[in-house]
Amino acid sequence: MIGYYVHHQGRGHLHRAVCVAAHVRGPVTILSSLPRPRSWTGGWMSLPPDIDGAPDDPTARGRLHWAPVRHDGHRERLGMIAEWVRRVNPDLFVSDVSVEVATLVRLMGTPVVVAAMRGDRGDEAHRLAYDLADALLAPWPRSLPEPGWPAHWYAKTVHTGSISRYDGRPRPAVGDGPSRREVVLMLGAGGADVTERQVEEAMRATPGWSWTRLGGPTAGWTDDPWPVLCRADVVVTHAGQNAVAECAAARTATVVLPQDRPHGEQAATARALRTAGLATVRDTWPVPRAWPALLAEAAARPDRWRQWSPGDGARTAGRLLTELCLRRPGRSACVPR
Structure with missing residues (x-):
């Protein structure tokens, strides 16, 4: 079993998760505050939002990204994730993307994969999440690396190229074009x-x-x-x-x-x-x-x-997650290829 946390901003994190899960040789449960897609047939845990109200010290004095003090939604959200991990005991957990979720799950002893993002990730919170991850999933080509990453991040990074729900879909037939x-x-x-x-x-x-x-x-x-x-x-x-x-x-x-x-x-x-x-x-x-x-x-x-888009990014990511699951001796729910 793989747990897959999906961030609520936009729809890209969810589209990517659904694409990758289709290539995992085992069950996947998505945990998110986004609405469950009608097409999703796997496990789903609906999380409460934690962005309402006026947050108090959400960065824990600059050490984290989002951990507001005495916020009911945030406490409930992380509590539900922790309870799911305790009850299910997953083989692996993917964070796409939250430093706090990745850290929480790793503290509970579950291996974590972090979906990497471009930009300056040298702040303390990102360094913590990227350092503790068993693997980093980078949805861009190896030929266009993100500059400035330390060597130990690169050593555990799998570059998949871009991941799209449209990879491999035939282009529709083109009729007579418009005048403009x-x-x-x-x-x-x-x-x-x-x-x-x-x-x-x-x-x-x-x-x-x-x-x-x-x-x-x-x-x-x-x-x-x-x-x-x-x-x-x-x-x-x-x-x-x-x-x-x-x-x-x-x-x-x-x-x-x-x-x-x-x-x-x-x-x-x-x-x-x-x-x-x-x-x-x-x-x-x-x-x-x-x-x-x-x-x-x-x-x-x-x-x-x-x-940028070789067309097999989701397959490459799914293969990585399956292989990491199979490292668990004796009881992984994933199936070898």
């Missing part, structure tokens, strides 16, 4: 730094393009954007791991505009994409007059997405 080229603005569910006015100005500045909007504060949520991504001439998106993975799986030309995130995560991903020439990257939202040339530049860029 299509651009898709995909902001997702993880929060957006872009204003409605900025989007409208970009649309007015590009009369030769037809815009479709996915996610963000004013556009509707789309459970399956695959057909829209595949028919687009260009996708404009942020630099979250899941958004980039889905664009890469679609092999669609992409403009990446990193948003401000803790530890510079999206900025670091954007730097890697720019270094490899995989996407057209701008550090900030462009001014209106820059949009026509920007979209033309992106549309003309050769497709090199395979370096």
